[in-house]
Amino acid sequence: MAVVIDADKVTNLMVAQSLKQYELALKAGVSRPTLSALLNKGRCHHTTAVKIATALKVSTKEIVVGNLMGSNKIRLNSFNIKILLAEQQKNASDLAKDLGVSRQCISETLIRGNCELKTAEKIAKALGVPIREIAKEE
Numbered sequence: 001m002a003v004v005i006d007a008d009k010v011t012n013l014m015v016a017q018s019l020k021q022y023e024l025a026l027k028a029g030v031s032r033p034t035l036s037a038l039l040n041k042g043r044c045h046h047t048t049a050v051k052i053a054t055a056l057k058v059s060t061k062e063i064v065v066g067n068l069m070g071s072n073k074i075r076l077n078s079f080n081i082k083i084l085l086a087e088q089q090k091n092a093s094d095l096a097k098d099l100g101v102s103r104q105c106i107s108e109t110l111i112r113g114n115c116e117l118k119t120a121e122k123i124a125k126a127l128g129v130p131i132r133e134i135a136k137e138e
Contacts, residue, residue: 003046004065004074004117006132007039013056013063028055042131043117065132074120075136078110084127084134098126 014024025035028051038044038052046064053060065074085091092110096103099122109115113136115123124131 002043003049004043004131004135005038005049005052006063006065006130007042008130009063009132010039010052010056013058017056019056024052024055028052042121065130065135073114074117074131075114076109076120076123076134077136078113081110081123081127081134084129088127095123095126099123 013019014021019027021035021039022032025032028035028048030048030051034044034048035052038048042065044052049064050060053063056063085095092106093103096106099106099119109119120131120134124134127134
């Protein structure tokens, strides 16, 4: 099963532990290109996530943001998105404007509770939060 990884968290843990990419890859038993792709794309197979977390001496939950549905869809925590919008005194129309899409598109995404990973990344960026804040934990 593919999972979404908080690449910033992994990078911060590497820095805190003074690990270079090749060192973490070696500790985790994965190739350096695999680790590089994980850090660039923010997703990997769940077994790779377990290996990385174990090598970093953290829980897998600390670095996994959510499960991918199919090839590149992610489940959203619509409630958290609505809370974040309210805290920023924004609504779905404001978010739609920030993303350059219709209000209806945002409303349908929130009702459906999932979207493409790229869209989730854009929503998180527009809200000024890491993607883990809007992803639904499984």
